[in-house]
Amino acid sequence: MKWSELSIHTTNEAVEPISHILHEAGASGVVIEDPFELTKEREDQFGEIYQLNPDDYPEEGVIVKAYLPVNSFLGETVDAIKESVNSLIVHNIDIGLNKVTISEVNEEEWATAWKKYYHPVKISEKFTIVPTWEIYTPVSSDELIIELDPGMAFGTGTHPTTVMCIQALEKSVRPGDRVIDVGTGSGVLSIAAAMLGAEDVRAFDLDEIAVTSARLNIKLNKVNDKVTTSQNNLLDGVEENSADVIVANILAEVILRFTDDVARVVKPGGSFIASGIIQQKKDMVKEALISSGFEITETILMEDWVAIIAKRV
Template sequence: MKWSEISIHTTNEAVEPILNILYEAGASGAVIEDSFERMKVRENQYGEIYELNPEDYPEEGVIIKAYLPVTSFLGETVEEIKTAINNLILYDIDLGKNKVTISEVNEEEWATAWKKYYNPVKISKHFTIVPTWEDYQPVDTDELIIELDPGMAFGTGTHPTTVMSIQALEQTVKPGDVVFDVGTGSGVLSIAAALLKAGKVLALDLDEIAVTSAKLNIKLNKVHDVVTVKQNNLLDGIDEKANVIVANLLAEIIIRFSKDAYRSLEKDGYFIASGIINLKRKEVEDALQDANFVIHETLLMEDWVTIIAKKR
């Protein structure tokens, strides 16, 4: 089979929503080339640091590469992707250069090209993200391993918003807690909550393909006895209460359902709001406080913000 590589030159702010658009369009596998990675000073805080090749990264902004099968409908699919990306402007998302290019790759190139970007990465005190094809042995006895296949669902769990969400879960989840993961995507946050000994995790996503991918990753990590995946629009129709709610979504969506999150939490429960670009931080904080939350802690990484809010 032949594959078409779609390359989108955009901004860090637009990465998550564009990945979702590509995901829904049926893309298989994705690569994020972030210019910031070339300049970032890496402290050896959690484990091994890998040397990066500057030629793999753009001079500015972010390049997202995804792979679509070459079919008779490819042209229409690409046009739909372009239109959906352009519509993100309606949500005040900066698209940067917004340059889209298409090139053809064969099966062998597609199968191996993107794997060079992914290595085991220790992202927090306890968690290490490991691609499924890597033979990785834990370094510490208390190390928690999350296995992900980026060809099965977008992301390796190393994007700043995901890393901070997992670090926030480490701070807030206690054994036996009920956790809601709203907009679960690949299911990585639900897996993390289960490995932190949550008693029950409810993973919610509106997208049917995301639900399928989350179920596969959750089964791969052997936490399907704790995690239930459900197709659902945010917290609509969810009557149960949680001790912790985590949502790695767009700032606008977090603002929209912050009052529902408050309603769905037990007393002294935590709402972890992530996926927030720094420019939107004040808007989200105002919405959370308006919903009667107290800002418990704010995590910062690059240009991203994760807010841990507590129910009064």
């Protein structure tokens, strides 16, 4: 089978929404080429560091690549993707150069092209993300391993917004907690919550593809006895005071729309972890949370991204 590699030259701010657009269009996986990775300092004790080729990265901005099957609908699919990306401007998202290029690759080249980017990565005190095709030996007895297949949905869980969420979950989840993951994507946050001792985790996503992918990852990590996944629009229809912790790794614009709903669903004294927020919109989200009855307990910063831990007063 032949595949088309669709490449979009954009900004770091637009990576998450563009990745979502590409998955909705039928991409089996995305590759993010961020020049920041060339200079990012990492500890090499976990064996995840390998030599990156500067020629694979843009001098500025970020390139997001997706792989789509070459068929009679490809032209219409690409046009729809371009239109959706252009519409991000309406939401005040900087899409940068927004240069789109297309090239053709065969199936073997496609598999090699995106799998070479993913290796085991230690992302927090407790968690290591391991692609399913990699062999990894835990460094310590209390290390928690999350296995993910990036081809199923939304990357390997190593994006700063996801890393900050997992670090926040480590601080917030207690054994026996009830957790809701809004916009679950690959299911990685729900998996982490279950591994941290949550008794009941509900993973919601509006995207049917994400729901299917999350279920596969949840089963792969053997936490399907604690995690249920369903298609749902944010917290619509969820009962009051039914969660100890709610986590949402989505766009700031979406978080602003449902802070009152979060306050309704999370128990008094419970926590809301919000991520996917660019620095410029940090104060807007904080103000909305305070207005909805939350107290900001911690702000986590990583690269150009922000995660907020808030307590329901």
